Amino acid sequence: xxxxxxxxxxxxxxxxxxxxxxxxxxxxxxxxxxxxxxxxxxxxxxxxxxxxxxxxxxxxxxxxxxxxxxxxxxxxxxxxxxxxxxxxxxxxxxxxxxxxxxxxxxxxxxxxxxx
Amino acid sequence: xxxxxxxxxxxxxxxxxxxxxxxxxxxxxxxxxxxxxxxxxxxxxxxxxxxxxxxxxxxxxxxxxxxxxxxxxxxxxxxxxxxxxxxxxxxxxxxxxxxxxxxxxxxxxxxxxxxx
Numbered sequence: 664x665x666x667x668x669x670x671x672x673x674x675x676x677x678x679x680x681x682x683x684x685x686x687x688x689x690x691x692x693x694x695x696x697x698x699x700x701x702x703x704x705x706x707x708x709x710x711x712x713x714x715x716x717x718x719x720x721x722x723x724x725x726x727x728x729x730x731x732x733x734x735x736x737x738x739x740x741x742x743x744x745x746x747x748x749x750x751x752x753x754x755x756x757x758x759x760x761x762x763x764x765x766x767x768x769x770x771x772x773x774x775x776x777x778x
Numbered sequence: 779x780x781x782x783x784x785x786x787x788x789x790x791x792x793x794x795x796x797x798x799x800x801x802x803x804x805x806x807x808x809x810x811x812x813x814x815x816x817x818x819x820x821x822x823x824x825x826x827x828x829x830x831x832x833x834x835x836x837x838x839x840x841x842x843x844x845x846x847x848x849x850x851x852x853x854x855x856x857x858x859x860x861x862x863x864x865x866x867x868x869x870x871x872x873x874x875x876x877x878x879x880x881x882x883x884x885x886x887x888x889x890x891x892x893x894x
Contacts, residue, residue, distance in 0.1 A: 667821075696881075696882075698884075703787075703886060704886060705868065705884040705885055705886040705887050706822075706868065706882075706884040707884075708881060708882070711881065721881070753821055753822065755822075755882075766812055766824040766827055767822075767824070767882060768824075769814075769821035769822040769823070770821055771820060771821045772819075772820075772821050
């Protein structure tokens with residue numbers, strides 16, 4: 664099925680460990696983004712990309728890196744995990760940032776716990 | 779600065795009664811407004827959007843939303859609530875211009891509970 668695929672669905676990390684959250688979409692969408700969801704905080708934008716090779720920071724980028732080498736993939740890297748990064752992470756994509764009336768398609772999320 | 783407010787953390791309504799989930803926004807320029815729904819342990823699903831045109835927008839599952847420019851509001855409504863509508867609802871606004879093209883700004887979410 665076409666859509667946004669996130670892996671893994673669940674992950675437990677120890678403080679200081681690094682890992683990569685994977686996100687892939689097969690809809691040829693230009694725009695991709697990462698959000699974190701915390702109780703009572705809604706969704707906050709971490710990083711986004713308007714096309715291959717182009718990324719930018721969102722509201723809460725510290726502690727995270729991204730790259731966009733292909734249209735399909737937009738991995739999120741945690742360089743040195745901290746308990747404050749315990750959250751649910753969502754990847755989202757939409758056809759084009761220029762078509763701003765288009766809705767985003769969200770992945771099913773990655774639940775990350777840092778101990 | 780762009781922002782979205784959902785003034786109610788929780789909305790409770792009896793099945794069959796009308797429901798309203800409130801949303802107000804602040805953007806510079808004409809907004810693109812969205813409603814998303816999240817069921818437990820799932821990602822967000824798109825419900826409806828307002829871009830331009832009629833102020834009353836109809837979406838999925840019988841939901842509709844009314845855009846009110848003077849009150850900067852975009853309230854989600856349904857004439858007759860179902861127990862299966864119980865979920866977390868998010869209002870979002872898309873930055874229509876400037877250096878943050880494409881960014882979605884989300885409200886904090888409203889938990890809707892419909893009891894039988």
